Each structure stands twice: as structure tokens, then as C-alpha cells.
Amino acid sequence: MYIITLVGNSTLLCVIKAESSLHVPMFLFLSMLAVIDLVMSTSITPNMLGIFWFRSTAISLDACLTQMYFVHAFSVMESGVLVAMAFDRYVAICNPLRYLSILTSPVVAAIGFAAWLRAVVFMSPLTFHIRHLPFCGPAVVAHSYCEHMAVLKLACGDTAFCNTYSLSISTYVGGFDSLLIALSYVLILRAVLSLSFSEARKKAFSTCGSHLCVMALFYIPGLLSMYMERYCQELPPHVQVLLADLYLLIPPAFNPLIYGIKTKQIRDGALRVISRRRL
Template identity: 85%
Template structure:
């Protein structure tokens, strides 16, 4: 007589494997992962403190940057401590409720980050291509509405995923072949056919990445068109450097995340650790680099750091968004078409 496999009524605890096939390297892998997490905490926390402490930074571009910093800290914190626990102490167990909570935070905040990246690209477009209307277009209520829209979109798209898992019977062995509770990895424990849930997850991810990437590309395309009209070669170089670095960090966020999901669904013959590493890195690298790419390189942030640390008077001639200059700090407003 065959024995029925236990479902989620008895699966109160799951086990994460870490990075399958590379368990013998977990201690070494934990070093860069830990460094990236500490950099994420330090960089984003510093950025938030600086923006809060300096009234001159209470502008739309820095409000969006604050949103991004909070999202990055929450998203990294939702997975990294548990991953390090697995790498260092081989503590693979996680309760089903904690797993579902982690899954929700990871996927919802990923969608929120994508929405904020779109908002920041639009902010750059307005600041550079229409600087005289910058503060009239991006008022505080508009910025708050954009942030709320990003949050609501994440809730609407990601809540069904957690709901489906919560009501999906799960079978033993309760081993999730991943370093965190990724949706499609957990669904492999489903006792019933979970094709519809997998299709929904893949469809939503593809839509978010494709739609948001298109809007970001459009914004930066218009920005570069404005930059090409500049007479100063130095200004062009600075523009290309700034836009290029921002686009690279966006690519690091979008491409590995989407690739990992498609590999999970369609390329299961590839080594499992490739898919898991891609899924890990898109959640760890961008949050660590965002404070540097979007924050430290901005002149107004650097000036704000000096004012707070040395308690100096505001530095005259600083370039920022709005009528005083472009958001990238590249050229004066009068130079922007």
C-alpha cells in the first residue's frame, strides 16, 4: 500500500539548501555576501541620514533616492541574514510562515524598486530636459503619489503569489533547493499541479521588467538626445559617464533576476547553482552599489556630507535639480535646451 505524502498541514518547517552544488564553498561565498550586505546597510543608512539632516536635499530627486534606499535595506535584510546563517552555521531550517513572509518581502520590494527606478528616470528627464518646470511638476504630493503607486502595484501583483502558496498543499521532503524562499523554488514542493502559479509568476515578472525597462530606456534616450545638443565636450563626457553607470546598475537588477526565473522554468538541465547565484546577486549587488551610483557621485550629496560633518555654510554655486541646474550636475540650466 502506498503512503500518502504529508501536505502543508504538517509542513510547519522547510529547509533551505543554500547554493546547491557549492555547499563546500559556503564559507568562502559568505565573505563577499557579508561585505555587500554591510556596504548596503552602511551606504543606504548614511544616505538616508544625510538627506534627512540637510534641508537643501529635501527635493524630489532625493526623496526618490530615499525611497530606493529604504527598499534596498528591507530587500537585502529579508534574505541576507538567513543566507549567512546557512553559510556559517548550516542552519537550514525556516518555518513555513517565515518562508512565506520572506517570499512576499523579496518579490514585493523587487517590484517596488523597479517602480522607483522608473520614477527616478522620469525625474532625471524632467530635471534635464525641462528644468524650469521641475519643481512645479514634481511637487511633494506628486512624489508621494508616485511612491504610493509603486507600493500598490507591488501589493496587487505579488499578493496572489503568496496567497497561492499559502493555499497550495506542499509535500515532503520539505527541502527548498535555494538560498532563500524564492517563489518558483518553493512551488516545486507542491503536491498538485502548480503550472498556473508558475505561469503567473513568470508573466508578472516579464511584464514588470519589460514595461519598466521600456520607460527607463525612453527617459534616458530623451536625456541623451538633450546631452548631444550640448556644446561642451566635457559636459557630454560627464553625462555619458553618469547615465552609463546608472544604466549598468539597472541592468544588474533587471537581467539576472529575469534570467534566473526563466532558467528555473525552462533550463533545468543547467547547473542549479548558476540559477541560484543569479537570483542572489540581483538582490545583493544593486542595493550595495545604488548609494554610490545615485548618491555619493552627486555633487549636492557630497556638499551635504561636508556641511553636516564640518558644519560649514552651504557651498555656493552647487548644481542641483530645478532652476539652478541639472539633476546630474553636468551643466547649467541655461545650457539645457
């Protein structure tokens, strides 16, 4: 899955960069998503493979907190970019004549910056507070990476602020962003249902359905992992570990397929790039 993630997202970035016809808002957002997926996967998978293959289970506190920061900050960023992509599709389908006038290059850049800034603002206080907590006893994180709720369980000090803050931020990001995405797709489907061509409706339903499935794989396991880690202490450890890994490993591998290869412009762009290189 990691190889698929690396190859798929790197290929998307190369095709979008090389093909000038793809320098439009839809594919600029897709480029942001590909970069985020590469960073998010690389933050955990090499270390996870080291655990499986070489029993390399030791990690310093600073490295653990750095990994935790990157994983969760880029998760928040990915959520913001998914909202932007849903908004992009809404404008393209419901206001096609105003598409390029609404989503200008400065607007796309501002949306990307806002997604980055929100992630930094949300994750920095949590990481700073955890760094200054005392840790005692056998510091064994019961996960395949430094999941922040699992790290908090190792602290000896008062973790009430961190627990409340992390749950609040996760609920806000997961709930609010998924609500905005759902609203965008409801408006898109309403516009699609008014089309007179059944083939167009079928294609739109297929596209929206695949997008929503990948988004569900990102949001549902992520929120379930957070709440179960906090409130379901009797849950088998392997279930918690699998849930925490699921939303970080599967969407980055599937996003290039769902948003890229299934898109005709990407396929055509890739063929043009390959043809030019052959010539």
C-alpha cells in the same frame, strides 16, 4: 556586501534627512530606493549568513512565504522607483524650468504610493495561492532564500496558475519598466547631445552609463533567474542560485555609490552635516 549595503544606504538616509537643501524630488526618490534596498537585503542576507556560518537551514512555511513576499514585493517596488528616478532625471534635464512645478511633493508621494500599491497588488494573489497549496515529500528549497519558483517546485498540487502568473508579472514588470527607463535615457541623451560643451556631454554620458549598468544588474539577472528556473531544468544548481542572488545583493550595495556618493549635492551635504556635528 551586506555591511556596505547597510552603511551606504543608512548614510544616504541620514544625510538627506539632515540636509534641508536635499529635500527635493531627486533625493526623495533616492531615499525611497535606499529604504527598499535595506528591507530587500535584510530579508535574505541574515538568513543566508546563518546558512553559511551556522548551517541553520530550517525555516517554517509561514516564515518562508513571508520572506518570499518581502523579497519579491520590494523587488517590484524597486523597479517602480527606478522608473520614477529615470523620469525625474528626464524632467530635470529636458524641462528644467518646469521641474519643481511638475514634480511637486504630492506628485512624488503619489508616485511612491503607486509603486508600493503595485507591488502589494501583484504579489498578494501569488503568495495567497501558494499558501493554500499542499506540500509533500522532502521540502528542501534549492536556494539560499525562498525564491518563489523554487518553492513552487515543492508543491504537490496544481501549480499552473502560479507558474503562469509569476512569469507574466515578472515579464511585465521587468520588460515594461526597463522599456520606460530606456526611453527616458534615450530622450536624456538626445538632449545632452545637443549641448555645445564637450565636458558636459562627457559627464552626462558617464552618469547615464553608470546608472544603466546598475539597472542592468537588477533587471537582467532577475529575469534570467526566473526563466531558467522554469525552463532550464538541466542548468547546474549553483548557476541558478548565483543568478537569483546577484540581482538582490549587488544593486543595493552599489546604488548608494552610483546615485549618492558620485552626486556632488550628496557629497556637499555630507560635508556640511559633518561640519555641523564637529562644531
